[in-house]
Amino acid sequence: xxxxxxxxxxxxxxxxxxxxxxxxxxxxxxxxxxxxxxxxxxxxxxxxxxxxxxxxxxxxxxxxxxxxxxxxxxxxxxxxxxxxxxxxxxxxxxxxxxxxxxxxxxxxxxxxxxxxxxxxxxxxxxxxxxxx
Amino acid sequence: xxxxxxxxxxxxxxxxxxxxxxxxxxxxxxxxxxxxxxxxxxxxxxxxxxxxxxxxxxxxxxxxxxxxxxxxxxxxxxxxxxxxxxxxxxxxxxxxxxxxxxxxxxxxxxxxxxxxxxxxxxxxxxxxxxxxxxxxxxxxxxxxxxxxxxxxxxxxxxxxxxxxxxxxxxxxxxxxxxxxxxxxxxxxxxxxxxxxxxxxxxxxxxxxxxxxxxxxxxxxxxxxxxxxxxxxxxxxxxxxxxxxxxxxxxxxxxxxxxxxxxxxxxxxxxxxxxxxxxxxxxxxxxxxxxxxxxxxxxxxxxxxxxxxxxxxxxxxxxxxxxxxxxxxxxxxxxxxxxxxxxxxxxxxxxxxxxxxxxxxxxxx
Numbered sequence: 001x002x003x004x005x006x007x008x009x010x011x012x013x014x015x016x017x018x019x020x021x022x023x024x025x026x027x028x029x030x031x032x033x034x035x036x037x038x039x040x041x042x043x044x045x046x047x048x049x050x051x052x053x054x055x056x057x058x059x060x061x062x063x064x065x066x067x068x069x070x071x072x073x074x075x076x077x078x079x080x081x082x083x084x085x086x087x088x089x090x091x092x093x094x095x096x097x098x099x100x101x102x103x104x105x106x107x108x109x110x111x112x113x114x115x116x117x118x119x120x121x122x123x124x125x126x127x128x129x130x131x132x
Numbered sequence: 133x134x135x136x137x138x139x140x141x142x143x144x145x146x147x148x149x150x151x152x153x154x155x156x157x158x159x160x161x162x163x164x165x166x167x168x169x170x171x172x173x174x175x176x177x178x179x180x181x182x183x184x185x186x187x188x189x190x191x192x193x194x195x196x197x198x199x200x201x202x203x204x205x206x207x208x209x210x211x212x213x214x215x216x217x218x219x220x221x222x223x224x225x226x227x228x229x230x231x232x233x234x235x236x237x238x239x240x241x242x243x244x245x246x247x248x249x250x251x252x253x254x255x256x257x258x259x260x261x262x263x264x265x266x267x268x269x270x271x272x273x274x275x276x277x278x279x280x281x282x283x284x285x286x287x288x289x290x291x292x293x294x295x296x297x298x299x300x301x302x303x304x305x306x307x308x309x310x311x312x313x314x315x316x317x318x319x320x321x322x323x324x325x326x327x328x329x330x331x332x333x334x335x336x337x338x339x340x341x342x343x344x345x346x347x348x349x350x351x352x353x354x355x356x357x358x359x360x361x362x363x364x365x366x367x368x369x370x371x372x373x374x375x376x377x378x379x380x381x382x383x384x385x386x387x388x389x390x391x392x393x394x395x396x397x398x399x400x401x402x403x404x405x406x407x408x409x410x411x412x413x414x415x416x417x418x419x420x421x422x423x424x425x426x427x428x429x430x431x432x433x434x435x436x437x438x439x440x441x442x443x444x445x446x447x448x449x450x451x452x453x454x455x456x457x458x459x460x461x462x463x464x465x466x467x468x469x470x471x472x473x474x475x476x477x478x479x480x481x482x483x484x485x486x487x488x489x490x491x492x493x494x495x496x
Contacts, residue, residue: 065440
């Protein structure tokens, strides 16, 4: 069974969002379920810092031995940081999807608890329904 | 729910991710397919390939039958135990399946065919066996474990009975031998040394456990695919099928045109194709980031038949069918964009060593 971090919000397309840090930006990655479904990642493409993204816009690519998959930004705003370590170590996403395997950070004005994202318990139910 | 091998429960207990493969529930990996790949290249790994189909052919005219049935020539098999890789063709030259045939004795040959082609192969073989009074027996009682890697044989030998160990200790590559209801062959699908062991199903779970205790890493179909592609080996259904003949599938070397009077099924079509030229199967090395995958378009002409990420080269590699006149440098369309790729001669990797040069450094 996949690990679901309690303190995060989740999108239906399996990205997670970590609430604003001191600088107001939110951190985005893919869930443990997503990395497990993809298998060993071999390439990760993160968005350029400074890029404006809209909620639901494809702005990163995670590619495994099995398949390439777009990552959609769960929020609108401006990319303020990207995880450049993933270029050399894509496996960080597999090993630590909620920590060292983060993808990018977005400065956003939209609240992440506006109902468009799921809580950990709702995401758990969502995964259970999806696998039925 | 698909078909299951006798090792299915063992795989699940060892944390395997199970996928459907040709109607069989098989392990894709046990955690990380890249680690399993490296285990085979650097040490020893094992695969449950019991879904493959063992067929025993017996009778006084069985060699004559196989000379007609197969594109490669079993007349080349002089020493008992010797194996031969061959295609089995339609009259059109299209490939029904690829297989390994072992010469057991003058009245007994053993075939190992692909799981996904089992039913049509058996029907085709039975249809043609009648004229040669050959008996066809499907060996569903056997499990198959492939132990592969530089240390595979050394880690397997202690588990064998003394008579088996004596028989296989000095056995040359591409030979097999039957001892005590086991058949042990020095063959594989990874480009590494090793054994493929066909054993009674009731012995499989215990043997798998004993191999694991010897430090042989369980490996799934994911690693099996990256290993075989690095080794430049074709996958039936991807790199050849009933619509493509061996000469456009990189398998010309497996077609025995000599002796010229051996009238095997598909011969006439291949003679015609040989004169016509046409397409060929080549290796591709991607010169940029990304992963080549089957059915991607090659520009100016052609198609990727199998593609993957090569864990040994840290690059994407592929087999592709292109016109024989293709330039050495091509492009491949990946997710709507063109990427540079070089045509290279497989295998990409053999016995743990890269056989094509890859420039080190970041890809952009």
